[in-house]
Amino acid sequence: xxxxxxxxxxxxxxxxxxxxxxxxxxxxxxxxxxxxxxxxxxxxxxxxxxxxxxxxxxxxxxxxxxxxxxxxxxxxxxxxxxxxxxxxxxxxxxxxxxxxxxxxxxxxxxxxxxxxxxxxxxxxxxxxxxxxxxxxxxxxxxxxxxxxxxxxxxxxxxxxxxxxxxxxxxxxxxxxxxxxxxxxxxxxxxxxxxxxxxxxxxxxxxxxxxxxxxxxxxxxxxxxxxxxxxxxxxxxxxxxxxxxxxxxxxxxxxxxxxxxxxxxxxxxxxxxxxxxxxxxxxxxxxxxxxxxxxxxxxxxxxxxxxxxxxxxxxxxxxxxxxxxxxxxxxxxxxxxxxx
Numbered sequence: 001x002x003x004x005x006x007x008x009x010x011x012x013x014x015x016x017x018x019x020x021x022x023x024x025x026x027x028x029x030x031x032x033x034x035x036x037x038x039x040x041x042x043x044x045x046x047x048x049x050x051x052x053x054x055x056x057x058x059x060x061x062x063x064x065x066x067x068x069x070x071x072x073x074x075x076x077x078x079x080x081x082x083x084x085x086x087x088x089x090x091x092x093x094x095x096x097x098x099x100x101x102x103x104x105x106x107x108x109x110x111x112x113x114x115x116x117x118x119x120x121x122x123x124x125x126x127x128x129x130x131x132x133x134x135x136x137x138x139x140x141x142x143x144x145x146x147x148x149x150x151x152x153x154x155x156x157x158x159x160x161x162x163x164x165x166x167x168x169x170x171x172x173x174x175x176x177x178x179x180x181x182x183x184x185x186x187x188x189x190x191x192x193x194x195x196x197x198x199x200x201x202x203x204x205x206x207x208x209x210x211x212x213x214x215x216x217x218x219x220x221x222x223x224x225x226x227x228x229x230x231x232x233x234x235x236x237x238x239x240x241x242x243x244x245x246x247x248x249x250x251x252x253x254x255x256x257x258x259x260x261x262x263x264x265x266x267x268x269x270x271x272x273x274x275x276x277x278x279x280x281x282x283x284x285x286x287x288x289x290x291x292x293x294x295x296x297x298x299x300x301x302x303x304x305x306x307x308x309x310x311x312x313x314x315x316x317x318x319x320x321x322x323x324x325x326x327x328x329x330x331x332x333x334x335x336x337x338x339x
Contacts, residue, residue, distance in 0.1 A: 099131035179198045180219075180225055181198075183196055188209060188232040188233075189208065189213075191207065193205060193206050193208045201224070203220075204218040206230060207219065207229075213232040214232065215231075216233050242287070243265065244290070246263040253271050253273050255272045263291070264285060265285050265287045266286075267285055268284045268285075278299045279294055280296070
């Protein structure tokens with residue numbers, strides 16, 4: 001009896017000293033229930049911890065909701081009942097195991113792609129509240145196994161496997177497509193129209209503009225989820241006549257004269273120029289409302305003698321100068337001949 005107790009105690013110590021580690025293949029476990037290294041790939045092998053499994057009906061019982069459709073991150077509750085004395089294992093090939101029922105269990109590996117928990121105890125036991133959570137993305141995960149194994153001393157392992165298939169037990173979430181928030185009412189708008197906060201990529205919508213404004217184009221959501229919004233612009237009044245703003249005083253001008261800020265299309269006006277400057281033409285407003293402004297040019301100064309450089313008297317003086325010059329030249333020639 002004492003030897004048996006010592007052997008069991010030694011086995012328990014050996015188990016406690018076994019070091020957890022992640023092997024090169026993340027789904028492998030490096031420590032078995034006896035405290036030795038097994039390197040078993042639990043995702044593919046037909047055995048667990050070097051023992052042939054024996055399926056029993058009461059090793060695992062699912063809580064309410066089994067057979068329902070599970071989406072990504074769905075939670076399945078496991079009720080572990082009548083586990084054999086000596087120890088037990090819980091393993092999932094994907095997803096995450098957790099819950100209050102695993103609080104006293106030991107995680108035999110913390111590799112990201114596997115979950116294996118071990119529990120040693122001296123009598124048959126049941127554990128409620130153990131949960132399995134589906135991966136966040138199940139689109140490429142057609143099948144997952146949740147395995148519960150129970151070991152009694154050095155004897156055989158009993159195991160119950162729950163297999164969840166993608167087609168029967170959960171629906172992969174649809175691929176996410178970018179959307180645009182087009183619900184904002186544009187400036188000078190009345191409402192968002194048929195635009196929503198989830199405008200699909202590649203789709204368009206159109207807001208409604210306030211009275212006196214017209215919508216320009218449509219609001220479009222690009223393939224990457226970037227919104228190009230429609231705008232509201234002022235609607236031209238078809239009954240209004242174009243006008244020109246001719247109220248500006250021209251360069252070298254004294255005042256705008258009879259020119260105003262609302263010179264009608266087809267009308268003319270004339271500004272007043274400053275002293276020393278003469279107005280050139282009139283300011284005219286075209287039929288389309290385009291202004292052609294008058295200008296102020298410098299007034300020419302009079303020449304000494306009372307005339308202007310461009311007057312007739314100036315021409316007479318030039319004639320006299322030419323005649324006198326010709327006479328002097330003739331006299332010079334004649335004097336030379338007489339000499």
